[in-house]
Amino acid sequence: MRGIAASDLAIEAEGLRKSYKDVEALCGIDLSAPAGTVLALLGPNGAGKTTAVRILTTLLPPDGGSARVAGLDVVSEAAQLRSQIGLAGQYAAVDENLTGAENLEMVGRLYHLPKGEPRARAAELLERFDLSDAADRLVRTYSGGMRRRLDLAAALVARPPVLFLDEPTTGLDPRSRIGLWETIEGRVAEGTTVLLTTQYLDEADRLADSISVIDHGRVIAQGSSDELKDQVGGERLDITLESKDDAERAIAALEPIAAERPAMIDGLLRMPVRERKGAIAEAVRRLNEAGIGIDDVAMRRPTLDDVFLTLTGHALEPDEGEGADGEEAER
Amino acid sequence: MSGFGNAVSDTLVLAQRSLKRIPRAPDLLLSFTVQPIMFVLLFAYVFGGAIATPGYDYIDFLMPGIIVQTMSFGGFVTALGLSEDLKKGLVDRFRSLPMSRGAVLAGRTLADIGTNSISVATMIVVGVIAGFSFDAPLAHIVAGIVLLLLFGYAFSWVFAFIGLSSSSPEASQSLGFIVIFPLTFVSSAFVPVESMPGALQAFAEVNPFTIVVDAMRALFLGAPAGNSIWGAFAWSIGIAAVFAFLAVTKYKRAVVR
Numbered sequence A: 001m002r003g004i005a006a007s008d009l010a011i012e013a014e015g016l017r018k019s020y021k022d023v024e025a026l027c028g029i030d031l032s033a034p035a036g037t038v039l040a041l042l043g044p045n046g047a048g049k050t051t052a053v054r055i056l057t058t059l060l061p062p063d064g065g066s067a068r069v070a071g072l073d074v075v076s077e078a079a080q081l082r083s084q085i086g087l088a089g090q091y092a093a094v095d096e097n098l099t100g101a102e103n104l105e106m107v108g109r110l111y112h113l114p115k116g117e118p119r120a121r122a123a124e125l126l127e128r129f130d131l132s133d134a135a136d137r138l139v140r141t142y143s144g145g146m147r148r149r150l151d152l153a154a155a156l157v158a159r160p161p162v163l164f165l166d167e168p169t170t171g172l173d174p175r176s177r178i179g180l181w182e183t184i185e186g187r188v189a190e191g192t193t194v195l196l197t198t199q200y201l202d203e204a205d206r207l208a209d210s211i212s213v214i215d216h217g218r219v220i221a222q223g224s225s226d227e228l229k230d231q232v233g234g235e236r237l238d239i240t241l242e243s244k245d246d247a248e249r250a251i252a253a254l255e256p257i258a259a260e261r262p263a264m265i266d267g268l269l270r271m272p273v274r275e276r277k278g279a280i281a282e283a284v285r286r287l288n289e290a291g292i293g294i295d296d297v298a299m300r301r302p303t304l305d306d307v308f309l310t311l312t313g314h315a316l317e318p319d320e321g322e323g324a325d326g327e328e329a330e331r
Numbered sequence B: 001m002s003g004f005g006n007a008v009s010d011t012l013v014l015a016q017r018s019l020k021r022i023p024r025a026p027d028l029l030l031s032f033t034v035q036p037i038m039f040v041l042l043f044a045y046v047f048g049g050a051i052a053t054p055g056y057d058y059i060d061f062l063m064p065g066i067i068v069q070t071m072s073f074g075g076f077v078t079a080l081g082l083s084e085d086l087k088k089g090l091v092d093r094f095r096s097l098p099m100s101r102g103a104v105l106a107g108r109t110l111a112d113i114g115t116n117s118i119s120v121a122t123m124i125v126v127g128v129i130a131g132f133s134f135d136a137p138l139a140h141i142v143a144g145i146v147l148l149l150l151f152g153y154a155f156s157w158v159f160a161f162i163g164l165s166s167s168s169p170e171a172s173q174s175l176g177f178i179v180i181f182p183l184t185f186v187s188s189a190f191v192p193v194e195s196m197p198g199a200l201q202a203f204a205e206v207n208p209f210t211i212v213v214d215a216m217r218a219l220f221l222g223a224p225a226g227n228s229i230w231g232a233f234a235w236s237i238g239i240a241a242v243f244a245f246l247a248v249t250k251y252k253r254a255v256v257r
């Protein structure tokens, strides 16, 4: 465990299981997220991410295991829990025949916000999501990116302390994606706990404090992005020497602290590190002592792609079938 | 805040949502107006001369029956809408909100009363132009309209259940037609029950459509009522109650797929 009192966990799940007829979608997964942090569920299509989100948002009862969100049991305290969460599902769930503003007001009224608040909140969120100009247009005239943003805005209407985002950026263009990331980071800075699912490594890497890698209904790895990368190993120092003639002496000086014998590759001295911590300082100290000039030192780290490949034996590739508009994707 | 107060306010919010859609996607409006007009005119002028209705002009005999049939189909909007909400993930969103569990369905069925009212008004106007005349005190006519809307409301719940049970909006619509169409024809709606062959006649006599149509003839035309008026209200309330229960149960477990 991470030494945090159970009450500080905004999301905690133990041994969650769920089967659909013949498919075992979740085979007993544990999840935890301290309040105010971002937990990413990273996994390919069909891994069980949506099923986990549906259980945690009270939409689906688990077959086994238990989960608490914001301190409330997702089964026995589902009714109270719903006022504490916001959900943006995998496909933009907005009403085509209402305007953007009407959609948000409707959600605000269904959260039972005090009188006047739904309208004020709708205007505020439309502004924040860059939809003010389209506020009074019917949603059926919106682009895929605009619908996605409206959908996320709807999840934020009641300022819920825990937010669930199921593949929030799937199908978005790169600019909208970065905009959405910034919004999510803004919410977290204000203290919201976020669980997001994603098939994108860079997304988990950028947003998440903690990542649970899911494959075939199991958590196959869990930790911060750094911890996962450490687990795979393969970190190295790439050192550019002032003079290539020093290579042999440099290799001799660094060998004692390297995981494997350093080597010159493409003019770079490449040293696999044993332990990331202090590795740069120690390498620089040793080279200085040996009187070898250094031009550049960089720590090169494996990506989450490498992590996934190592853990599962297959690469993590988002589905080719995803269209430009996430909400259009159908089976 | 009371649970009941919230349930009522949630229902109204969602009914409003459904009603807003009508002027915005006017294709639906055709089915509340043009379609009933077409039915009245076709039946009155195509079959009118061929069907013997002792004691009544055919248009007088026809109107109560055809309005009842139209009411029973008014709820298809609910089936269509729910099935779409399910497909688009809106049902997921609603179910994740701290709102009343029945409100999505109650809101839609309530909105159907609005659209059914449009149909009833349209049909009465067209009927009167085609020669229909009321032969009953105003209070009975008003009671008849209330019964029509109540019966339509009951079928909105039937359609709610159908919408949540079928795999696509199209499927829900055709399922509705397959179930309800035969029921309306094997009843006293379009021909006198006595003119049917034995087995059909036996069925038609106990068919709730016959009971409701007979009640309507009593309330609009002063025909002998027997027990039909109480029977009609009882059937309407019974159908609404049973299917409301089934539909809400289904909604709570709704799974998008």
Ligand SMILES: Nc1ncnc2c1ncn2[C@@H]1O[C@H](COP(=O)(O)OP(=O)(O)O)[C@@H](O)[C@H]1O
Pocket: A020, A021, A023, A024, A025, A043, A044, A045, A046, A047, A048, A049, A050, A051, A052, B255, B256, B257
């Ligand atoms: N309603 C359902 N009925 C049957 N199988 C389902 C249903 N929902 C999901 N599944 C199956 O369960 C597994 C996990 O699905 P899901 O949770 O949607 O994964 P992800 O969101 O990671 O893509 C998949 O094999 C999927 O086909």
Ligand SMILES: [Mg+2]
Pocket: A046, A049, A050, A051, A090, A166
């Ligand atoms: Mg999914």
